[in-house]
Amino acid sequence: MMPDSGSESNFRDLLPRQFLDELRVRAPLPQVIGKKAHLERSGRNWKGCCPFHDEKTPSFYVYDDHFHCYGCGAHGDAISFVLRADHIGFHEAVERLADEAGMEVPAASPEEVERSKRRRAHLAALAAAEKIFHRRLFQPEGRPALDYLRSRGISDETIRAFRIGWSGPGRGAFHSELRALGFDTMDIVDAGLARQTRGCLVSDFFFERVCVPVRDGRGRTVSFSARVLGDGEPKYINGPVTAVFRKRRALLGLDVARRGLAEGARLLVVEGAFDVLALHQSGFKGAVAPLGTALTEEHLQELWRLAEEPVLCFDADLAGNKAVKRVIALALPHLTPDRTLRVVRLTDGKDPDALLRKKGADFFRAILNAVPTCSASIFEAFRGGCPLDTPERRAAFRDRLDTAVRSMGHAALAAEFSAEWRPALRANAPAAASAEEKEIGEENAGEAAPRRRRGRPRRGPEVASGHAQVPTTAPRVLDGDEATALIAKTRETFGLPTGGHEDAAFDFAVLENGAVVMTKREIRVVPRLGPMDEITPICLPIAVTAWLVRPDRTRWGKRLTVCSPSGPVTIDLWGDDLAQDDVLRRLLANRAGFHAFHEPQCFKMLRAWRPRHRILILSRPGVHVVPETEDGVVDGKVRRVYALLNGTVLNVPADVSVELESGMCIKDRVARGGSLAGWTAATEAALRLHLHHRREGDPTACVPPCDGLPHVILGIPLGLAAILLASTGLNAAVCLSGASTRGKTISVRAALSVFGLPTEEGLLTLAGGTQVGVRLLAPRRSGAICSLDETRTARSTQHLVDAIFGLAAGVDHVAGEGANGMRERATWQTLGYVTSEYTVRSMVEATGIQMPTGGSARLLDIDIGARIAECRKADIDAIKAAFEGNYGHAAEPFAKEVVARGYLHDPSALLGALNARVEILASGKAAHVGRAAVVLAAAQLALEIAQEIGLLSSNFVDEAENCIVWAMANVAEDAVCDAREAARDKILAWVAAGQGSYIQPREMTYDGFGRPVYSQSAQGYRDDAQDLLLVEQSVLAKVVGPGLTASTLGQALREWGWLAKTADEETPNGRTKMRYALKASIRGARPRCYHLRLAALGMDGQDKYDAETGEIPRAAPYAA
Structure with a gap:
């Protein structure tokens, strides 16, 4: 059961932000929303018809981290979608997504862990009770109850749909049956299924009653509503308050009603359990009822989560009329245009059950179709059928309406209600009243109204029956x-x-x-x-x-x-x-990805703008330059808003105040939803800015134009530079993004020298800021990638990106300086295996680049067919080398099969390949002890990896366990450890090779405990390999991972691969933190590959980050 409303916000606050962020990433929006609506690919995103309103033309768009409907304004992430689509609370939405993603909702404290354990035990006992009760109903002992239900018109189909049951005679028999199933007595009592006296005697709570299960929004039974047969007292009893059941917010029929609402049914609120059953049986699938208590505010909030306009359908008696007034009084402070209610007046039957049996479903449907509006319902409820035939009665009634208006929390809605009620009051005035008396009354009312509603301006026209009256005279x-x-x-x-x-x-x-x-x-x-x-x-x-x-x-x-x-x-x-x-909100929301009217941050940013900035955006919402202030700082909020609206931002020196006609750059930042056309406009802006500097006598600020676009683009990541090279005809791009003036100068000079440009005239500078290094991609000049940097983690990131785009562009070497040159070339050789058909195809699909066949702008100026064949051969050779010690003559056919089936890039298929290997090894059961040890290690490792990534199948588990049993029976005790370590190294090397990079540690020995020991140089090489693997997986998973197709490569590099230099970067802890950040990105982007990758790095099972020491504990080796 969901926590009560008072604990919803507490639950939200207690959950770690990291958990919620990871949950949102591990629950890809296209998969979550695809269960409720049909989606189609639209560029990098998805689109479809909105599940929240009727439409024929798709206006519902799904991005990588949010959805937005441009028809009804629905907006949010995976959690808010489940919350709204399934009409459940935040707690339930989080639990449901966590279950689907294989995550455990973290407990706030040991006490909360214990409470969660007890709740699960209670739910299990209640589920068992439901099965027992339902089974008893169709046994001989339940025959009287079954006859009673049928006499009330309840069909067997409805009985089975609601799982109605018979409690039995009591006397402890039910308690004994639950005990026989293994449930503890205290759990049975705490679940509300039994009572325990002071003498420790236990008796059944429900006996001799028809039991209707009460379920929460997730369909879990949390209690029962039980009715006695005949006219005994008490007629109904409900389960006691427990850890999973609160009568103040529980609704009978909630789970069934949610399915009906999803199909377009109307939400009906009735008083009794048999009303709910009769309505559902008659086709009104949205009926719910409170349990033994009047509607509460918690009930109202739950109802409004289910539908914007629930319909109250209470009994047509004095008690029902009083209940309607009470509910209206509770609802008035909470009414808004999006949260209202209506009231059905039943006149031909005491309750919906009796009315349906007497008049039928068509008659009841006609009543629902004629249900009055909320304002009319409130008017009639306060009137209560009393005539307004005297001034005293009308005055008293007017006071009640004024009280209702004052209690409403939404001023505009209160004004509309008041405007609609005034003509209704005049219509109920005596017909004999003269026009002169009416005029006097209206004048007096006009004079008294300001005293009665002080400070509230009159709004809205005169209306009647919910429709605005069109003025008959000109304004x-x-x-x-x-x-x-x-x-x-x-x-x-x-x-x-x-x-x-x-x-x-x-x-x-x-x-x-x-x-x-x-x-x-x-x-x-x-x-x-x-x-x-x-x-x-x-x-x-x-x-x-x-x-x-x-x-x-x-x-x-x-x-x-x-x-x-x-x-x-x-x-x-x-x-x-x-x-x-309104305009600014809509423009800002469209670019920032949130709802224009539901995001407070939008209003805050709007308030921060200067009038000049408003006029500039609104008069021409294109691309503009925001000049720095006198102290060299651009207002952060203004810069952020401009970045969201226009795509990119460039800090312009204070002496440059020119407004460009077609574009602007604001630092190296990409807005969500940014497009290639936006970046093209940014390059045009950069060119115009350079030409402006040149006209002003600063020749170092620009380079000659080429076909209307600049040779050099400032302030963009390498990925976007490569995209621009392929799409706009540019022949070079320089990307500046970091620290160190010296590094900037050296790097820019080196980059420009590759083009043969004068290093003095062509040296580009920016006012303020820091630069870490330069990326230069020149596919058609010297075929070189120049990469200069001091930090290992950042360097590995840069080399990987260079390698991905460099290989695709046909670049065959890396130019480096000093001591880093050797390491760079070694890194390049390690990454020589990266590019394959899959990588090239994924790059093309992710970036939208058209494969060029000629011209000067060729990002992929290579023979794609020959390169793919070459990469496929490299894949086969690498797998064959990893397996030839175990497969022998079968190594090459198996390697070809792995490559042909695409196992290298699909976690589930990868696991299948590992499964296939276990089966092949297991077939050699007559082999020597060493082969048995290999089988044991392979099977145990395969099973462990499968458990970690949650890809378990019964066949795979059985096969692996059979292999383990066989191997353990045939392996000598003293030979297990060495054979296991040898097998582990080979298997992990294969997993590493399968993910894109083949790593063979050098100079590795084992200590007395069987743990691997590396020499200093080999350990450094292994650390670099770890960084490369992690960054590679981060980039590729962001670009081509399932459910993450909306991210561009430029964004992925900016977020995870382009780490800014930090103060403690040169310390071991600083490097560890940066490595952990990369691992966190993998965990969020593609968790299954993350576990496989950690296994390949020898870090499986222990990847928790110690915030105090900054270390990531390494896992112990695979021991016997």
């Missing part, structure tokens, strides 16, 4: 003073400064075909953006030609004249249509 144009007062009231309503601030000039509104921004000087129409649109709006000049007010002074607005190409168009906008900062 009046306000004079200057009235317009000024109206502007002040508008600012006060929206919380804007009341004067003396330029922000106060902004009012916003929304039209049907776009968003409108209104300022003192001008207004521009900005059409709404689609999910994949660039920010290239059509701007039309608009003027405010008049301020308007309705004759009854209930509506005010502005008259706009739009200067469109077809001629002037007049638009009247009324106050209720205005929404503050």
